[in-house]
Amino acid sequence: MSLFAAAPMQLVEDAEGGVVCWPQWLPEALARAWFEALHAGAHWAHQRRPMYDRVVDVPRLLAAYETDALPASLPLAAMLERIQATAPAAYNAIGLNLYRDGRDSVAMHNDKLHSIVAGQPIALVSLGATRRMRIRPKGGGGAGVGVDLTPGSLLVMSHASQRSHEHGIAKTTRAVGPRISAVFRVRPRHWRPD
Ligand SMILES: O=C(O)CCC(=O)C(=O)O
């Protein structure tokens, strides 16, 4: 393990800080321990969502927590404390994604604007296998960038970047192990999942 975290990478620029990735933000052993704890202990659920006139499986497992009721058995409070040191904000909601293997994915999207407070960042911690996130301008404004989200990396996305860009993780035929992302957001006070 190196003494100093790798320098942050600026992936998108905007007036709210854009999109920045800190590779090796966590010490390797801690990233491994947090992966194991979340993999074994989170309330993973399989969701189905309406899509046009059908109901489809969400191609990954999900879990959700509010920061004022964090289970002591999960490392989420410790994760939040570390995030506060790098990308401070009044995070109140944590969404967990579990990509079981290369068949799991998230389609290109932006995080729903009505479900996040304007001006506030989204902080995403990656654990487990490395998967590649694609980030591209909306409306065909260029190819965008790919970023390998290595275990222990932190990705911070501005609210503004959710208006200008979309992001996603494609399926892969490569043999990849499970990956977890923990996404910290600032929800409006009376927001409820739809
Ligand atoms: O797993 C990731 O890195 C991306 C997850 C994501 O975009 C989301 O939960 O909205």
Ligand SMILES: [Fe+2]
């Ligand atoms: Fe997202």
